[in-house]
Amino acid sequence: MVVICACNLPDPNVVDYDTILRVVLGELEQFVENDYTVVMFSGGAIYRPGWGWLFKAYRSLSRRYKKNLKALYIVHPSTWPRLILGTMNAVISPKFGAKVHYIDNLSHLAKVVPLNQINIPAAVYKHNLKFEDSITLPEDQQDHAHRVFGAPLARLMGPNGENGLPKFIQDCIGNLVQNGLYVEGLFRRSPSSAMMKQVRAAYDRGNPVNLAEYDIHISAVLLKLFLRELPEPIFPTSIYGLLQQQNRDDKDMQRTVIEFIRTDVLTQVTHNNLVLMMEVFRLLKLVADRHESNKMTAFNLAVVMSPNMVRHEDVMQEIALSSVANQEKDSMLNGSLTLGTVVKIMIEHYDDVF
Numbered sequence: 001m002v003v004i005c006a007c008n009l010p011d012p013n014v015v016d017y018d019t020i021l022r023v024v025l026g027e028l029e030q031f032v033e034n035d036y037t038v039v040m041f042s043g044g045a046i047y048r049p050g051w052g053w054l055f056k057a058y059r060s061l062s063r064r065y066k067k068n069l070k071a072l073y074i075v076h077p078s079t080w081p082r083l084i085l086g087t088m089n090a091v092i093s094p095k096f097g098a099k100v101h102y103i104d105n106l107s108h109l110a111k112v113v114p115l116n117q118i119n120i121p122a123a124v125y126k127h128n129l130k131f132e133d134s135i136t137l138p139e140d141q142q143d144h145a146h147r148v149f150g151a152p153l154a155r156l157m158g159p160n161g162e163n164g165l166p167k168f169i170q171d172c173i174g175n176l177v178q179n180g181l182y183v184e185g186l187f188r189r190s191p192s193s194a195m196m197k198q199v200r201a202a203y204d205r206g207n208p209v210n211l212a213e214y215d216i217h218i219s220a221v222l223l224k225l226f227l228r229e230l231p232e233p234i235f236p237t238s239i240y241g242l243l244q245q246q247n248r249d250d251k252d253m254q255r256t257v258i259e260f261i262r263t264d265v266l267t268q269v270t271h272n273n274l275v276l277m278m279e280v281f282r283l284l285k286l287v288a289d290r291h292e293s294n295k296m297t298a299f300n301l302a303v304v305m306s307p308n309m310v311r312h313e314d315v316m317q318e319i320a321l322s323s324v325a326n327q328e329k330d331s332m333l334n335g336s337l338t339l340g341t342v343v344k345i346m347i348e349h350y351d352d353v354f
Helices: 015-029 051-059 064-068 080-093 108-109 122-126 153-157 167-179 192-205 216-228 239-245 253-268 271-288 296-310 315-321 339-348
Strands: 002-005 036-041 067-074 100-103
Touching: 002 015, 015 051, 067 216, 080 192, 108 122, 108 315, 122 192, 153 271, 167 216, 167 271, 192 216, 216 296, 239 339, 253 339, 271 296, 271 339, 296 315, 296 339, 315 339
Parallel strands: 002 036, 036 067, 067 100
Antiparallel strands: none
């Protein structure tokens, strides 16, 4: 299966389309000796080749290119490809025209090709939202083995972490480190909910995703959502009682809290949770270190991240546990340490804690 994305076509004033044609034909050489299918995403394109170039491209296809082509699926066809292909098929090859199929949306495409094997660009997902709010897979493609959100870490990482960090986490953190550390309001601002839903669904289908193509806030919000939907919270509920009992009367309260986190809290965290926690807090530390640019201090980050790390059947208790002390001297609230404050201290003193 060969995928062509019109949204990736460059400006014809900058790149010679004859060069593109030679590259494409060279790539097709690998496939044309056997049966193959072409999927062309027409939607989201900024630049389009002219009629003359398309006729030239068609004539460049030798018989073996056309003979073994089983189907050409045009996804999100506008008037432009319908007119051109209709003219070419009528004038040049009616037999070739029988292999051309127009696909209205990605749910329709999923009925004819395995959608989770295609790297679909962000521009195509965005264009698809004009036709449907969500993508529906056929029954035989609904394989929940790829599901990321709501899946236990033991399945994603292996019982003892032998599979390493989930690909989704690597993608999110890598993109945020490379492109998001200086973005104002990171982890606080909300992206397009429709596009976020598309990216989430793509990961759950097992589609390859290039997060760099999307709004950086999608990576930040999806990371929070992943933590929120873990079957077991990243901090075990067994530590809630310890937090409420811990009274911080020592003069060197900050040092005492750090020791408490290391000896009482992290020792109760599972291996997989600890590996994930170290990477997430490393990222948060990098963001906090650049708070003059991104306006996200350790306090601000703890405020927006803590609710995704707490799970309690009593909503008011969950809110209380998520609260964050703004000043060091306020690290004890009513004689108890909150998880929100623990999160803040873990960001501020990452190297000491871990």
